[in-house]
Amino acid sequence: MSDSPENHAFPVEDSQHWRTRAQAKLNQKTKPVGALGQLERIALDICAIQKTEAPTVDPARILVFAGDHGVAADAVSLYPKAVTAQMMANFAAGGAAINVLARAFALQLELIDVGVDADLRSIDGVTDQKIAHGCGNIRVEPAMSASELVRAMAVGAQAALRAHQAGCKSIVLGEMGIANTTAAAALLCALGVGHARELVGAGTGVTGDKLQHKIAVVEAAVARHQMAYPQSKAKPAERAGAREILADLGGFEIAALVGAMIEAASLQLVVLVDGFIATAAAHLAARIHPAARAHMIFAHEGAERGHKLALSAIGAEPILHLSLRLGEASGAALAFPLLRAACAIVNEMASFTEAGVSTAER
């Protein structure tokens, strides 16, 4: 395990080769060609990621990374910062949405404290990887140092590696952190995805004047960043720029997500990306290590204002459109059965020949 997961060497292989083979296999199944629509696209994505005609996403592990944000002090959320720690206790006790969904769909769940502003070491079921008690207030200061960024990304990479070593074929990535839609919007602004007014949304339910205030906070954070790193504004797509953006405007749990996404690519893990914040992390992972993008499947388009734009900007075709806005990997967990189904279709459906069914007349 390196402290710099983005420096791993990756084999250059032809994912199109596996996509073509999987498509040929699907076209022999007892159904009209293409009749399973997006489910077939998901199947091809998984086959390409795993370089196989016999895909499987199980066992799967949900990784929920948690961290607090200094910018929570700026009243950008309806909830007090203390809720991050309270929800970690709720996760550990099994009472949150993600617990319910993990049980319903037989998904493993690991909770990782990367930077919650409370001592959670006494809570069973939380992996203690705390880097600091919350990150800096991005409106006025960097979220973290370059050294903290490396460590936070390594926390994510290590969690992905643990899942891989436990035999998991996929990881389901989500987060918890009061005020982290503010950080995600700032990151996407700095990456050139859109303007604050397009990317800042209600989060936990901020509307009206509070939403305008949240937009102003994001604009201030991005303006501060661009003053500090003028080259980042000029060339946001450059890799060094992406790392600077992440350290300056991100958060510990977001950096961990980025590290997990990059590490997953070298492990051939399927990465199921949850909502707005995880999508912002996906942008950064893809900028820092372009090969990471091909391993990602985007679970859903949520209700958060900027999510659709962020998905579109990374070429994602989200599976579900349920107006979710919870995080915790909940949307990704809800999409997971469709990945399972896509694999089962490839592996188990009979071909026309096997079933003795007539093919289409032309």
Next chain:
Amino acid sequence: MSDSPENHAFPVEDSQHWRTRAQAKLNQKTKPVGALGQLERIALDICAIQKTEAPTVDPARILVFAGDHGVAADAVSLYPKAVTAQMMANFAAGGAAINVLARAFALQLELIDVGVDADLRSIDGVTDQKIAHGCGNIRVEPAMSASELVRAMAVGAQAALRAHQAGCKSIVLGEMGIANTTAAAALLCALGVGHARELVGAGTGVTGDKLQHKIAVVEAAVARHQMAYPQSKAKPAERAGAREILADLGGFEIAALVGAMIEAASLQLVVLVDGFIATAAAHLAARIHPAARAHMIFAHEGAERGHKLALSAIGAEPILHLSLRLGEASGAALAFPLLRAACAIVNEMASFTEAGVSTAER
């Protein structure tokens, strides 16, 4: 079990009462109000159907009704009529998409021959309820007689009742029948939902001149119907008109779906409606017995051209948008885990009080 399931008496209860109670329960859960989006709407629907705050959709049974169509002789499908029977054998052997999905999601599956044009009695696993070897060619003659309609609807009602007696809480409704998108489009035209050019789609993959021919066949069928039943054109919403439309332009498997939907309403079964053909059946069930509508959840908006219009016309908010066009209840099976998840959220998530989590600041 009556031959006329639409004549059952139904208790008049306030589904809004249960919707309100369930909403209040959801609003206490440890998440921002409404943050689970459409999943919360699904949960409220199920609570209202079951008149409970402790909803459950399991056990669940998929009912696939199969029948052949005389209009298949008019080259409206890419596949020969024989495929209906061949696919029934494939279903019975476990090789079709719906088998794979039923296994993946632990759903019961019953296959019911209502009118396949082949002797399937030797196939284990097919319930023989055959009324005739295919229905009439709707372009030139009625699909079935009034007596056959009553019997076909009773087949569906009996299947719903069997599921209920076996303890099922929900039924997942789909069909198999080469050329039945033609019948479904004709039914929806006759019901006043839209024009043939809006409602006739590719079905198994018909395009270009063949699609124009299919549109012409539907137009001819509807014109024949309106000549035979001029009052049906004048007042398509009347109940007697809906039964005439169904007998004249439907099919045995479609009539069975209608019967199942109507019977399910008296049994408080959740009805998960599959694709274009099942949605056409839902229109008829709701016209014949308006109380049936409240028990329906619409699984998906598929790729078939008329599906979006048919869903909109019945006020449906489909759960999935995956461009499916297979039938067999496959889209409904894919949506089923989300119903399960919606129930689990209501039943298992902790409240703010239980979890000791702070509520929103206002």
